[in-house]
Amino acid sequence: MENWKENRVVFWVTALPGIFWLTVFFLIPLALIWGMSFGEKTSIVDIEITGTFANYARAFKEVYLLIIWKSIWISAIACALCLAIAYPIAFGICFSPPRWRPLLLLLIILPFWINLLIRTYALIAVFRTRGTLNYFLEWLWNLAFMDKLIGPYEPLELLYNNGAVIVGMVYVFMPFMVLPLYATIERLDRSYLEASLDLGASQWTTFWKVTVPLTMPGIVSGVILVFIPMLGMFLVPDLLGGTNAIMIGNVITDQFKAANDWPFGAALSFLLMYVTFLALALRAFIGSRSRGRVGV
Amino acid sequence: MKPIVSIQNVTKRYPGVIAVDNVSFDIMPNEFFALLGPSGCGKTTLLRMIAGLETGGEGGILIDGQNMAGVAANKRPVNMVFQSYAVFPHMTVRDNVAYGLKVTGTPASEIGPRVEEALQMVQMGPMADRKPDQLSGGQRQRVALARALVKRPKVLLLDEPLSALDAKLREHMQLELARLQQAIGITFIIVTHDQDEALSMADRIAVMEKGQVKQIAGPEELYEKPKSRFVADFIGKINLIDAEVSGAAKSGLNCSAKGLGNVTVPHDGKASGKVSLAVRPEKLDLLAKAPTSKTNISVRGEIRDVAYYGDVSNVFVSCPDGLELQVNVQNDRAVDGLLEKGKSVWLSWHPEDTLVLTQ
Numbered sequence: 001m002e003n004w005k006e007n008r009v010v011f012w013v014t015a016l017p018g019i020f021w022l023t024v025f026f027l028i029p030l031a032l033i034w035g036m037s038f039g040e041k042t043s044i045v046d047i048e049i050t051g052t053f054a055n056y057a058r059a060f061k062e063v064y065l066l067i068i069w070k071s072i073w074i075s076a077i078a079c080a081l082c083l084a085i086a087y088p089i090a091f092g093i094c095f096s097p098p099r100w101r102p103l104l105l106l107l108i109i110l111p112f113w114i115n116l117l118i119r120t121y122a123l124i125a126v127f128r129t130r131g132t133l134n135y136f137l138e139w140l141w142n143l144a145f146m147d148k149l150i151g152p153y154e155p156l157e158l159l160y161n162n163g164a165v166i167v168g169m170v171y172v173f174m175p176f177m178v179l180p181l182y183a184t185i186e187r188l189d190r191s192y193l194e195a196s197l198d199l200g201a202s203q204w205t206t207f208w209k210v211t212v213p214l215t216m217p218g219i220v221s222g223v224i225l226v227f228i229p230m231l232g233m234f235l236v237p238d239l240l241g242g243t244n245a246i247m248i249g250n251v252i253t254d255q256f257k258a259a260n261d262w263p264f265g266a267a268l269s270f271l272l273m274y275v276t277f278l279a280l281a282l283r284a285f286i287g288s289r290s291r292g293r294v295g296v
Numbered sequence: 297m298k299p300i301v302s303i304q305n306v307t308k309r310y311p312g313v314i315a316v317d318n319v320s321f322d323i324m325p326n327e328f329f330a331l332l333g334p335s336g337c338g339k340t341t342l343l344r345m346i347a348g349l350e351t352g353g354e355g356g357i358l359i360d361g362q363n364m365a366g367v368a369a370n371k372r373p374v375n376m377v378f379q380s381y382a383v384f385p386h387m388t389v390r391d392n393v394a395y396g397l398k399v400t401g402t403p404a405s406e407i408g409p410r411v412e413e414a415l416q417m418v419q420m421g422p423m424a425d426r427k428p429d430q431l432s433g434g435q436r437q438r439v440a441l442a443r444a445l446v447k448r449p450k451v452l453l454l455d456e457p458l459s460a461l462d463a464k465l466r467e468h469m470q471l472e473l474a475r476l477q478q479a480i481g482i483t484f485i486i487v488t489h490d491q492d493e494a495l496s497m498a499d500r501i502a503v504m505e506k507g508q509v510k511q512i513a514g515p516e517e518l519y520e521k522p523k524s525r526f527v528a529d530f531i532g533k534i535n536l537i538d539a540e541v542s543g544a545a546k547s548g549l550n551c552s553a554k555g556l557g558n559v560t561v562p563h564d565g566k567a568s569g570k571v572s573l574a575v576r577p578e579k580l581d582l583l584a585k586a587p588t589s590k591t592n593i594s595v596r597g598e599i600r601d602v603a604y605y606g607d608v609s610n611v612f613v614s615c616p617d618g619l620e621l622q623v624n625v626q627n628d629r630a631v632d633g634l635l636e637k638g639k640s641v642w643l644s645w646h647p648e649d650t651l652v653l654t655q
Contacts, residue, residue: 199396
C-alpha cells in the first residue's frame with residue numbers, strides 16, 4: 001500500500017465522506033453540547049452560554065457523584081461477568097469443528113436481529129414475580145417436596161434491583177465480548193498450548209500463564225467495547241432497575257427530557273466522558289508499562 | 297540393551313484415513329533416529345503420539361519400559377521441539393527456558409544454574425534477556441532446543457526442526473544438532489521430509505509411506521540397499537528400469553529389461569515376473585565410445601538434457617525403447633565437450649551396482 005502522502009488525490013477522495021460525516025454528525029453536536037455545559041437556562045426553550053461552571057459544581061454534589069460511582073461499579077461487575085462467561089464461549093467456538101463455527105457465531109450474533117427494547121421486555125417476563133423463572137423454581141420446589149416440608153414457594157423478587165440491571169446488561173453486551181475474544185483466540189497458535197503441556201505444565205497453569213497473556217489484546221478490546229457503553233446505558237436500568245437502580249445514564253436522560261435542563265445534562269454527559277477518558281488513559285499507561293513484560 | 301522407545305502395533309485413524317498403520321519398531325538409548333517420508337505419510341502423527349499430544353490411537357507406546365497409555369503429555373519423560381518452535385512470545389529467552397522447570401515445581405536454586413547451562417549449550421547465553429521477536433529464526437530454534445533440553449528428557453522429539461531455516465543455516469544446524477546429541481547422550485527422534493537431513497544426521501532412519509514403515513536401516517544401507525521402489529526413489533536419485541525375469545543364472549538373474557535387452561544381474565533372493573532394476577546415477581559411466589568391457593551393462597543413447605550444478609552435472613540420456621536414464625558426472629576434463637544436447641553417447645555400469653526391486 002502506498003503512503004497517503006504519495007497519493008493525495010486518492011486519499012482525499014476516499015477520506016472526504018468520512019470526514020464530512022464525522023464533522024457534521026459527531027464533532028459539531030459534541031462541541032454544541034460541550035458549549036451548552038457552560039450555559040444557563042434563560043427560559044423554557046432558550047439557553048445562554050455564559051461560561052458558568054455552575055452545572056459542573058452541581059454535578060459534583062454527593063448525590064450525583066454517588067450515582068456515577070454506582071454506575072462505575074455496576075458496569076465493572078457486569079463487564080467482569082461478561083468476560084467470565086464470554087471467554088469459555090469464545091474458546092469453545094474456536095475449538096469446535098470448523099464447519100460448526102459459522103453456525104455457533106451466528107447464534108451469538110442472533111439476538112442483534114431482535115430489537116433491544118423487545119428483548120429487555122422479554123427479560124421482564126422472565127424475571128417478574130409471576131414470571132417464567134419463578135414458575136420454574138416453584139416447579140423444582142414442589143418436585144423436591146419442599147412445599148410439604150417447609151411450606152409453599154415464596155416467589156423471588158428478581159426485578160427492580162441492581163442484580164436485574166447487571167443480568168440485563170451482561171445479556172445485552174455478551175456478543176461484544178465474545179467476538180473480539182473469538183478473533184484473538186482463533187489466531188492463537190495451538191502449538192504454544194501444546195508446548196506448555198509438553199514442558200510439564202497442567203491445563204490450568206497453561207491457561208493462566210500462556211493462554212491468557214497471549215489473548216490479552218482480545219480481553220482488553222472486549223472490556224473496552226463493553227465497559228464504556230455499559231457506563232452510559234439507560235434503557236436496561238430504566239426497565240429492569242426501576243427507581244431502585246438508577247444509573248448515570250438515566251439521570252442524563254431525565255435532564256434532557258423530563259427536567260428540561262440541557263445545560264446540566266450536558267455537564268453530566270461530559271463528566272461521564274472524562275471518566276471514560278481517564279479509564280482509557282489508565283489502560284494505555286498500564287499497557288505501555290507492562291509491554292516490556294507481557295507484550296500486549 | 298533395552299529399547300528406550302518401543303512402538304508396538306501403533307495405529308491412528310482419522311475419519312476416512314489411516315494416518316499411522318500398524319507400526320512397530322524399537323529405538324535404542326542414545327540413538328539419533330529419523331522418521332522420514334513425504335508430507336502426509338504419518339510421521340508427524342507418530343511423533344505427536346510419542347509426545348502424548350495425539351491421543352486415541354491403538355497399540356502400545358513404551359518409553360523406558362513404561363507403558364504410556366493414559367499418561368498425559370505433561371507427565372511424559374519426553375520433550376519436543378516444535379516445527380514453529382512455539383517459543384512463548386510474551387516471555388524473555390531466559391523465562392522461556394525456565395518455564396518447564398518452574399511449572400513442575402523445581403526449586404528456584406536449581407532453576408537458575410540449569411537454565412544458564414542450557415543457554416550455554418546452545419550458545420544463547422548473551423541473548424538471555426531478549427524477547428523472541430528480537431531473535432532470528434535460527435536463534436529462536438536454539439531457544440526451543442534449550443527449553444526442551446533443560447528438562448533433561450529421556451527422549452528429545454524434533455518435528456521438522458530445520459525446515460524454516462535457509463539452506464546455509466540448515467546445513468550448519470544439522471552438524472550442530474548431531475554434535476549436541478553426541479555430547480549430551482540423549483535419544484533424539486527427528487521427523488523430516490528432507491532425505492539429506494536424515495542421511496547426514498541420523499544413526500537409523502525409518503522411511504514411512506501412507507502410514508506404514510517401509511524400511512528401517514542406517515543411512516548407508518538405506519541408500520545402497522533399498523528394499524522397495526518407494527524407498528529407492530525417495531532416498532536420493534535413482535534410475536528405475538522395468539524388466540521381466542526370464543530365469544536364474546549363476547549367482548543372479550537373467551532379465552529382459554526395457555531398452556537394455558537381456559542382462560544378467562546379481563540377486564541373492566528369489567524373483568520372478570515383473571521387477572524393477574535400480575541403479576544410482578553416480579554408478580553410471582558416460583562414455584563417448586562403446587565400452588570395451590564385456591561384463592558391464594551398457595547402452596547407447598542421446599543426451600536430452602544437462603542440469604549443471606557446478607561440481608557435477610546431471611545428464612539425462614534418451615535410450616532405445618523410450619528408456620530414460622540419468623547419470624551424474626564430475627565436471628572434469630574427461631567430459632570436456634561431451635555434455636551437449638543431442639550428442640550420441642554410451643552409458644555403462646557394473647552389474648553389481650544394479651539392484652533388483654520386487655516391491
